[in-house]
Amino acid sequence: MHKLRKPKLGQNFLVDDRARHQIADSLGDLSQRTVIEIGPGHGAITDILATRCQRLIALELDRSLAAELRFRFRERINVQIVEADVLATDLLSFAQPGTTVDIIGNLPYYITSDILLHLFAAATAGILGRAALMMQREVADRVSAAPGVRDYGLLSATTQMYAQVDNLFTLPPEAFNPPPDVYSTVLRLHFAPRFAELGVDPAGFDAFLKQAFAQKRKTLQNNLRFAGVDPQLLAEKWPAGIPAQSRAEQLPLEDMAQLYLALR
Numbered sequence: 001m002h003k004l005r006k007p008k009l010g011q012n013f014l015v016d017d018r019a020r021h022q023i024a025d026s027l028g029d030l031s032q033r034t035v036i037e038i039g040p041g042h043g044a045i046t047d048i049l050a051t052r053c054q055r056l057i058a059l060e061l062d063r064s065l066a067a068e069l070r071f072r073f074r075e076r077i078n079v080q081i082v083e084a085d086v087l088a089t090d091l092l093s094f095a096q097p098g099t100t101v102d103i104i105g106n107l108p109y110y111i112t113s114d115i116l117l118h119l120f121a122a123a124t125a126g127i128l129g130r131a132a133l134m135m136q137r138e139v140a141d142r143v144s145a146a147p148g149v150r151d152y153g154l155l156s157a158t159t160q161m162y163a164q165v166d167n168l169f170t171l172p173p174e175a176f177n178p179p180p181d182v183y184s185t186v187l188r189l190h191f192a193p194r195f196a197e198l199g200v201d202p203a204g205f206d207a208f209l210k211q212a213f214a215q216k217r218k219t220l221q222n223n224l225r226f227a228g229v230d231p232q233l234l235a236e237k238w239p240a241g242i243p244a245q246s247r248a249e250q251l252p253l254e255d256m257a258q259l260y261l262a263l264r
Contacts, residue, residue: 011062014044014106014134016175024048026132026168026188027102033129036094038086038105038115043069045104050079057094059086087111087118095127100191103131109182112139113155120162123191124202131163131189137170140185152249154213158206161253163189198257208260212248220248220259229263237262 014020024045027035034055040046041060046069049056056079060066066083073079082089086105095101107115112135122128135143143159144167145151159165166188173179195202211227212220221234221244238244239258242251251259 011039011041011108012106012176012178012180013041014175015177016171019169019171019175020044021048022169023104023132023134023186024052026186027104027130030054030102034094034096034099034101036091036101036103038103038107040069040081041065041106043072045106046073046079049104050076053078056080057082059084059089061085087114091118091122092125092127100127100129102129103133103189105132106134106184109136109139109180112136116143116155116159119189119191120158123162123193124195128191130191132168132186133189134171134184134186137183137185140167140170140187144187147252148250153216154209157209157213157248157253157256159189161195161205161209162193163191165189194253198254200257200260204264205257205260209248209256212256216247216249218247219244220246220251223248224263233263 030049030052032054034057035049035053037046037049037056037058039060040058042065046056046058050073058069058079058081060069060081060083063083066081070081073081091101103119119128119131139155142151142153142155144165145153145156168186168188170183170185172183173181175184193202195205212223214223214226218226224234225231239262242255242259248256
């Protein structure tokens with residue numbers, strides 16, 4: 001066992017052996033798959049994936065960790081260690097024409113939403129298959145929440161426009177070194193954007209969702225008025241099946257799409 005050095009960049013390294021196997025297992029058979037690992041750290045999951053994937057690209061921002069991994073996996077011709085910031089990385093460059101790639105990673109707590117949005121952009125291009133992502137439990141609860149519950153909001157709706165979400169399991173702080181102050185949850189995403197199914201355009205509908213969820217305590221109509229939607233248009237075009245005093249977090253995506261199309 002190599003010695004874990006003092007972390008930088010808000011890193012908490014996974015040290016639970018059972019958990020690292022569960023995370024790798026959650027993506028199923030990888031023998032014919034390309035996998036991109038975000039933030040491999042000391043390689044707890046990389047070590048497993050290297051023996052399973054047809055091709056593994058590990059994106060590590062920390063220079064010394066990237067060098068450590070490059071040396072460790074130097075004889076693995078299917079493993080590529082890339083010293084890079086995932087948010088500045090064109091994920092499309094790793095996908096062969098006509099294929100999709102899978103994603104796995106322990107997302108830094110402070111940029112989880114940014115990474116998710118980066119993945120959604122790649123999903124729109126049709127290059128992502130599945131993802132196993134570990135994140136702060138509270139964020140995972142919001143990502144996977146269903147309409148009508150307290151945690152459902154903009155992050156929930158946006159994620160569920162791009163992917164089907166499964167909440168797999170939660171890990172305690174002691175599964176990491178150093179232990180974080182929070183619990184972490186692993187989600188599995190199956191990327192299947194719903195824009196064509198619901199008849200909406202991605203850019204326009206994403207902007208509409210941001211307006212709809214702008215202030216959670218306000219009704220959907222009030223949020224849309226505040227965003228500049230003409231009150232008369234709201235009155236004339238409001239779908240009969242959606243209660244006038246609805247809040248955005250109460251409505252399924254099908255109803256949100258119906259309203260968006262009615263107001264265009």
